[in-house]
Amino acid sequence: xxxxxxxQTEFLCWIFLLLLLTGCGSFEFSPNQVSDKxxxxxxxxxxxxxxxxxxxDDTVTVVFVGDSQRWYDELDRFxxxxxxxxxxxxxxxxxxxxxxxxLQEFEWVTGRLGHLKxxxxxxxxxxxxIANGEKVFTRMFGPTDFSFVYDSVKFICHNTNxxxxxxxxxxxxxxxxxxxxxxxxxxxxxxxxxVPPFSPLEFDRELAExxxxxxxxxxxxxxxxxGHVHQHLDFxxxxxxxxxxxxxxxxxxAFVLLKMVNGRVFKSIVGY
Amino acid sequence: xxxxxxGSADRNCCAQFLKNLxxxxxxxQYAGSIGWVSVGTGYDLFRSRIRTGLxxxxxxxxxxxxxxxxxxxxxxxxxxxxxxxAFTIHPLDIGIKSAYxxxxxxxxxxxxxxxxxxxxxxxxxxxxxxxxxxxTRELKNAGSIKAVTGYIxxxxxxxxxxxxxxxxxxxxxxxxxxxxxxxxxxF
Numbered sequence: 001x002x003x004x005x006x007x008q009t010e011f012l013c014w015i016f017l018l019l020l021l022t023g024c025g026s027f028e029f030s031p032n033q034v035s036d037k038x039x040x041x042x043x044x045x046x047x048x049x050x051x052x053x054x055x056x057d058d059t060v061t062v063v064f065v066g067d068s069q070r071w072y073d074e075l076d077r078f079x080x081x082x083x084x085x086x087x088x089x090x091x092x093x094x095x096x097x098x099x100x101x102x103l104q105e106f107e108w109v110t111g112r113l114g115h116l117k118x119x120x121x122x123x124x125x126x127x128x129x130i131a132n133g134e135k136v137f138t139r140m141f142g143p144t145d146f147s148f149v150y151d152s153v154k155f156i157c158h159n160t161n162x163x164x165x166x167x168x169x170x171x172x173x174x175x176x177x178x179x180x181x182x183x184x185x186x187x188x189x190x191x192x193x194x195v196p197p198f199s200p201l202e203f204d205r206e207l208a209e210x211x212x213x214x215x216x217x218x219x220x221x222x223x224x225x226x227g228h229v230h231q232h233l234d235f236x237x238x239x240x241x242x243x244x245x246x247x248x249x250x251x252x253x254a255f256v257l258l259k260m261v262n263g264r265v266f267k268s269i270v271g272y
Numbered sequence: 273x274x275x276x277x278x279g280s281a282d283r284n285c286c287a288q289f290l291k292n293l294x295x296x297x298x299x300x301q302y303a304g305s306i307g308w309v310s311v312g313t314g315y316d317l318f319r320s321r322i323r324t325g326l327x328x329x330x331x332x333x334x335x336x337x338x339x340x341x342x343x344x345x346x347x348x349x350x351x352x353x354x355x356x357x358a359f360t361i362h363p364l365d366i367g368i369k370s371a372y373x374x375x376x377x378x379x380x381x382x383x384x385x386x387x388x389x390x391x392x393x394x395x396x397x398x399x400x401x402x403x404x405x406x407x408t409r410e411l412k413n414a415g416s417i418k419a420v421t422g423y424i425x426x427x428x429x430x431x432x433x434x435x436x437x438x439x440x441x442x443x444x445x446x447x448x449x450x451x452x453x454x455x456x457x458x459f
Contacts, residue, residue: 026450026451027302027303027304027450027451027452028303028304028305028450028451028452029303029305029307029308029331029335029336029337029339030305030306030307030329030331030336030337030339030341030371030373031305031398031429031431031432032339032373032378032395032398033331033335033336033337033339034336034337035336036336070434070435070438070439071439072435072439072442072443073439073441073442076442099435100393100395100431101395102431103336104432105435108435108443108447130391130395131373131377131378131395132339132377134377163385163386166383166385201387
C-alpha cells in the first residue's frame with residue numbers, strides 16, 4: 001500500500017514537471033510556418049505611421065545598417081546604442097533580416113528591434129527569401145517593393161535579389177522606373193536594396209548595365225544604399241555620378257549614420 | 273504428405289510475415305514542428321527499446337501554412353516505470369526526427385543557378401532532436417488494442433541549434449524548444 005502511494009506521488013510529481021516544461025517552450029507547427037499567433041504584421045507601414053508623426057526639420061538622420069542574420073547579441077547592443085542618439089529619424093535595415101528565412105528568426109530580430117525608440121524599416125534580402133521566407137517577410141513587414149517620402153527625401157526600397165528567382169525578373173525595372181520618375185513631392189531620392197548592382201553573382205547580369213543607367217538618368221538621385229557585402233563601401237563604382245554605399249553587417253559592431261541636409265550627405269561611423 | 277507439410281509451413285510463415293508487417297502503433301499528434309496535426313504509424317523494435325514512426329502532417333493556411341510535411345522518427349526508450357497496475361510512464365525517450373516539406377519553395381538540392389555550397393543547408397529537410405515523455409494505460413478488454421499512450425514531445429531543429437550555439441548568452445534554451453503532444457494506440 002505504501003509502495004502504491006509512493007508511486008502515485010512520483011507519478012504526480014512527474015506530471016507536474018511535465019506541465020512545467022510545457023510552460024518553457026511553445027507549440028510549433030513547423031519551422032517553415034508563415035505566422036503564429038504572436039507574429040507581428042505590417043511592421044513597415046506601422047513604423048511609417050510612427051515616422052510621419054515625427055516633426056520634420058530639414059535634416060533627415062538615418063541609421064543605415066544591414067544583415068542582422070544570426071547576430072542577436074550584436075542586435076541587442078545596436079538597439080541600446082541607437083536609443084542613445086536623440087536626433088535619429090529612422091533606422092534602415094538593408095536586408096537579410098534572417099539567415100534561414102525562418103519565422104522564428106524574424107521574430108527574434110523584430111522582438112529586439114521593437115525596443116528601438118525610433119521607427120525602423122525592413123528591406124528584403126536574399127536570405128529572407130529562402131524556404132517560406134518571402135511569405136513570412138511580406139506578412140510581417142509588407143511588400144518587397146515600396147516607397148515613402150519623408151521630409152523632402154523619397155526612399156525607394158526594393159527587391160534586388162535576382163538569384164533567388166527563376167520565374168521572374170528581379171529587380172522589377174518597370175516599377176522602379178515609375179517610382180524614380182514620379183517624384184513631385186520630393187527633392188531627393190535615396191534607393192535602398194539588398195544586393196548592389198556590382199555583385200556579379202547575385203544581381204541579374206542582364207540588368208547589371210540598365211539598372212545603374214536608370215539611376216544615373218534620375219536627376220534627383222542622392223544615394224543608392226545596399227547591404228549584402230558585409231563591409232562598408234562608399235564610392236562611385238560606375239563613374240556616372242551616382243554614389244553607392246553598402247552597410248556594415250551586425251557582426252562588425254558598427255553602423256553608418258547619415259545626415260541628409262538640402263541634398264548634402266554627412267556621414268559618420270558609430271561603433272557599438 | 274511432404275507437400276502438405278511444406279504448404280502449411282509456407283502458410284504459417286506467410287501469416288507470421290504479414291503479422292510482422294502490421295504496424296505496432298497508430299497515432300495522432302498536435303504541433304511538434306511536423307504539422308498542425310499529423311497522423312502516423314510505426315514499429316516497436318528490439319523488445320520495445322526502439323520506436324520508429326512515420327508521420328504525415330498538415331498545416332492549414334489559417335494556422336500559418338499551407339504546408340504538407342512527411343516526417344520519420346526513431347526514439348530510444350531507455351527507461352520505463354510501472355507506477356500502478358495498468359499504468360507505465362516513460363519519463364524520457366530520446367529521439368531524432370527528419371521532416372521533409374513539400375513545395376516549390378523548398379529544396380533538397382539547390383538549383384544549378386546557385387554555386388555549390390552557396391547555402392549550406394537543405395531548406396526542404398529539417399533534422400530535429402526530440403524527447404518524449406508519456407503515460408501508457410494498458411487495456412484488457414479492448415480487442416486488438418493493447419494500450420493507449422498520451423505523450424508530450426519537446427524538439428528543436430538543426431537551424432535553431434546553430435542559432436543557439438552562436439548566441440548562447442542572448443538566446444535562452446527555451447527559445448529553441450518547441451512542443452507537441454499526441455495520443456498513440458498500440459496493437
